[in-house]
Amino acid sequence: MTPEMIQSWSIALIGGVLIGAAAVWLMAAQGRIMGVSGILAGLLPPKPAAGGDRGWRITFALGLIGGPLIVQAVTGAPAIGAPVVSLPLLVVAGLLVGFGTVIGSGCTSGHGVCGLSRLSPRSLVATGTFMATGALTVLVMRHLI
Template sequence: MTEFTPLASLAGGALIGLSAVLLMAFEGRIAGISGIAGRLLPPYEDAGFRSRLAFVIGLIAAPLAYGFATGAPVTQTVSSNVALMVAAGLLVGFGSVYGNGCTSGHGVCGLSRLSARSLVATIVFMATAFVTVFATRHVL
């Protein structure tokens, strides 16, 4: 069981929302992480390349900076089953391409824009997550 941290969760959610609003205001882009990361690879080097790179560097640096500032360890997923982790990564990548976006693009930005497509995608993401957790904890 994870700890209940309402203030940290509220602050994190507010920062995610703020970053999504700022990205839309200054770049005219939706903060979908899969799209931002995907456009870092060739042939997408264009005028927005530096801002996308800065965004991804910020995603990596933020938990490290938090850990450095507070002394708290950075929470991460660790598994000795490399094949399972590779399969999970490929499935997430395939799902974000097939679903035309990831949880951040649909769940944060799409729902705030009242997108019906994002509502359906978010319901599918969440239902899949519920089934996966139930199956791994109670069936397997």
């Protein structure tokens, strides 16, 4: 392994541990599953979260934005890389992901991180579907188009 590979493994490992720890903390402290789509949906109409449930959701959303900015400030690395696709394709992809979270009753973080750790059969099927669809999309976009 090259030093660069070791460093990227270290960063990925730290990130994974932090995500896992945050998921456990949220379940233990709030009794909630750490699925980003559900957390953010609780901030938006038609069913915004009430009172005390709103505060931790706002804090979570701010952390999603602030985390990369803190890493950039500490390391000097760009917080977000330049998109490798056009803006219209990026918008369509985002809308499709949002639609998928509605019909899939959750997002990759909720099913993949939290659902699998709870041995949820629905999350196992959902995560398998996410992974298969992602692999198929890469095959089509990189090798067939």
